[in-house]
Amino acid sequence: MESKLFSPVTFGPLTLRNRTIRSAAFESMCPENTPTQMLLDYHRSVAAGGVGMTTVAYAAVTQSGLSFDRQLWLRPSIIPRLHELTKAVHDEGAAVGIQIGHCGNMSHKNICGVTPISASSGFNLYSPTFVRGMEKEELPEMAKAYGNAVNLARKAGFDAVEVHAGHGYLISQFLSPYTNHRKDEYGGSLENRMRFMDMVMEEVMKAAGNDMAVFVKMNMRDGFKGGMEIDESIQVAKRLLELGAHGLVLSGGFVSKAPMYVMRGAMPIRSMSYYMNCWWLKYGVRMFGKWMIPSVPFKEAYFLEDALKFRAALPDAPLIYVGGLVSRQKIDEVLDSGFDAVQMARALLNEPGFVNRMKQEEQARCNCGHSNYCIGRMYTIEMACHQHLKEQLPSSLQKEIDKLEKKCFLIVHFYLPHRETIASPVRNKSMHTEEHFVGFKAMNGFRIEKDTYPVCFYAILGIFLYAHAFIYAVYFLVHYFLISYFPAEY
Numbered sequence: 001m002e003s004k005l006f007s008p009v010t011f012g013p014l015t016l017r018n019r020t021i022r023s024a025a026f027e028s029m030c031p032e033n034t035p036t037q038m039l040l041d042y043h044r045s046v047a048a049g050g051v052g053m054t055t056v057a058y059a060a061v062t063q064s065g066l067s068f069d070r071q072l073w074l075r076p077s078i079i080p081r082l083h084e085l086t087k088a089v090h091d092e093g094a095a096v097g098i099q100i101g102h103c104g105n106m107s108h109k110n111i112c113g114v115t116p117i118s119a120s121s122g123f124n125l126y127s128p129t130f131v132r133g134m135e136k137e138e139l140p141e142m143a144k145a146y147g148n149a150v151n152l153a154r155k156a157g158f159d160a161v162e163v164h165a166g167h168g169y170l171i172s173q174f175l176s177p178y179t180n181h182r183k184d185e186y187g188g189s190l191e192n193r194m195r196f197m198d199m200v201m202e203e204v205m206k207a208a209g210n211d212m213a214v215f216v217k218m219n220m221r222d223g224f225k226g227g228m229e230i231d232e233s234i235q236v237a238k239r240l241l242e243l244g245a246h247g248l249v250l251s252g253g254f255v256s257k258a259p260m261y262v263m264r265g266a267m268p269i270r271s272m273s274y275y276m277n278c279w280w281l282k283y284g285v286r287m288f289g290k291w292m293i294p295s296v297p298f299k300e301a302y303f304l305e306d307a308l309k310f311r312a313a314l315p316d317a318p319l320i321y322v323g324g325l326v327s328r329q330k331i332d333e334v335l336d337s338g339f340d341a342v343q344m345a346r347a348l349l350n351e352p353g354f355v356n357r358m359k360q361e362e363q364a365r366c367n368c369g370h371s372n373y374c375i376g377r378m379y380t381i382e383m384a385c386h387q388h389l390k391e392q393l394p395s396s397l398q399k400e401i402d403k404l405e406k407k408c409f410l411i412v413h414f415y416l417p418h419r420e421t422i423a424s425p426v427r428n429k430s431m432h433t434e435e436h437f438v439g440f441k442a443m444n445g446f447r448i449e450k451d452t453y454p455v456c457f458y459a460i461l462g463i464f465l466y467a468h469a470f471i472y473a474v475y476f477l478v479h480y481f482l483i484s485y486f487p488a489e490y
Contacts, residue, residue, distance in 0.1 A: 004335045005328070006359060009052070011318055011340075012246030014159050014213035016052035016095055019335060020355050023249075023322050024057035024099035024162050024217065025345035026071070028378040033066065033073035038382060040085045046348050047092035050355030052341070054089060055162055056082075057099040059153075061145040065102030065170070066112045068379065074100060074149045079156045086157030096157075097215065100149040101164030102142065104173045105131040106256050119173045119180040119187070119196075126256035136184055139196055142170075147203030150212065160213035163204055165240075167262060168254035171197050172219060175236060178227045178257070190232050194239055201243040215320070216240050217249040220306045223261035227254065230306060234313045247318040249343060250307045263375060264324060265298040266404040271376035271397050298370040298408055300324050301334060311338050327365040328358040349374055350385045369405030373397075 006018045022043075029039040039056070046054045059074040060066045066073055082098075089096040105118035108127045116124065121133035134142070146163065153161050165171040173179040174196040180187050186195050201216075208214050218236060222228045228236075237248055253262030260267060269289035276282040285292070303323035311319060321334045322343035331342050347354050350368040358364045373386040386393060386401055393401075 003332050005331060009341050011160070011215070012213040013211055014053075014095060014246070016341070017093065018050070018052040018355070019341040020050070020052045020331075021097075021320065021341055021343045022046050022051050022054035022348050023343035023345035024055040024097075024164070025349070025383070026057050026068070026378060027383050028068065028070045028380075029382045030072045031070050033060075033063075033069075033071060034078050035072065035081045035085060040088055042352070043085060043096065044088040044092060045352040047089040047094035047096070049348070049351075049353035050359065051094055051348065052355075053095040053097055053160065055097040055099055055160075055343075056085070056158075058164065059098050059100050059149065061100050061102055061149040062142070064107070064112045064114050064117060065104075067103035067107045069111055070382070074098070074152050076152065079152060082156035082158075090157070095159040097160035097162055097213070098153050098156075098158045099162040099164055099217070100146060100153070102145075102170040104168075104170030105129075105179070106168065118170070120182055122181075124256060133182070136186060139186070139199060143196070143199040143203045146200045147207040150204055150207035150214075154207075154212055158212070160215060160246075161204070161208065162215040162217055162249065163200065163245075164217050165197060165236075166217045166219040166251050166253075168222070168256050171200060172222075172254070175219075176222055176228050176254075178222060178224070178254070190235060194236060197236070198239070198243065201240065201245070205244040213246045214244065215247045215249055216245045217251055217322075219254075220250050220252045220303065220310060223253040223258040227257070230309055234310060237310060237314060237317065241314070241317055247320050247340065248310075249320045249322055250303065250310055251322050252303060252306065259293060260296040263372065264296050264302050265370035265372045265408060266295045267293045268371055268373050268376040268397075268400055268404060269293070270400045271373050272379070274394070274397060275377045275380035277380065298324065300326060300330050304334065304337070307339070308337060326368055328362060329365075331358070346370075346374065346385075349383065350387065369401070370408040371401045371404040373401050 004019060009016050009019045027039060027042065029036055029042065043054045043056060056072070059072040061074060063073055072078075086096050105116045105122075105124040106126055107116045108129050109115055115132045116127065116129055117134050118124075118131045119133060122131050123129070124131050150161050163171070165175070168176070168179070174186065175193050177193070180193050182188070185192055187193060204214055218233065218240065219228055220230055220233050240248060251262070253259070255262060267289070269285060272289065273282045273286040276285065301321075301324050304321070307319070307321050310317075318340050320341045320343055321339040325331050325334065325342055325344050326347050334342055344354070346368050347366040351357070351366045354364070354366050367387065368385070371386070374383050377384065
């Protein structure tokens, strides 16, 4: 059978030269929330490497939507620099999109300038911070911010936008029963939980008009008990298509609840802590990160089983597969299963010219070792593959990477093919079997059975969280005292 990989594909008003898209993976290349030459150079390299479209990530639609201080904030002052980026990509023959979104509760006042907002009030352990539930009067204005972002993207020369409606970001927080506890018409039933998404998509499609493609990244599952499951997510997908979306990117997971469900593989704890600036967080992650962020074994095309259920339920829908594609053989398999295009992130970070190499080699496979060093460093400095660094890595980090990649190689090539039903590293009976979990025996030297955690983990985590809450309480009290009694000086 002739490969579909290098045939053109059309989404709404946009035709791509082939069926590959660089996934909207956060680059951390925008200090002061502004695009840099580094960001331009990276996306140009991917375009020169043969990709059909590269996607810039993640662009907040408002300042309150920033989750990191090196994240893009889409505003008029940066349009000229973004236009340079889009021109550079177009000159290489590729299309270029930009992911737009709002992080909701996954931020902190120090970053976004206000108390983080969400579908409902509460406390987010991810930041950690208190969260304010949005008033219903605020929702139309937030929806308009998405539409305004589309207009800015057009001015910057982008061919498409990708609305982020997954991974536990703001739209996802309204959709998921885990984060949406509202008692008004925006909470409760799925129909009600989709209302904010409906409002956003109405503004986006109006702004997109007839000359911009609109993609939506959505969750097939949230990845934990109490979150969205496939049946509801299929209904969300149907609604998005009714609202005019030109393509759906099928992903899954909550970054704040089950981060490795999204990405799979190991989390390099030592590397992550090495690049952190906050001293107490650095040592906290170093000591307890192994239990706080458990590894989920990597398997190529790890979302495929779920994605095929969407393909069957929506036979004519424009669906884009994302998740663990590192070889031409598996990409061809996915496309032959009926998906219109594929997205890749880590493969194109490891090898920006991977698409061109796949043209020459039917057995092409990128050299990513799935240690996730790139993710470990991206929360502090730019995302980068350890195989292509200019600087010399400290020996302790190199040792960690070598160890993790060796374990991953053994699992992927020897252990995983012989196991079907395996234990989950997170407390969730609904997290499915075949594709996900080899268990900790292979990854970490021991096995934690389903729905079981060591008591010591909860004790340590409890102490850590209570100590942090106490520090925050003292801070707020002192802050209030200074403002109340010394307003002029403070």
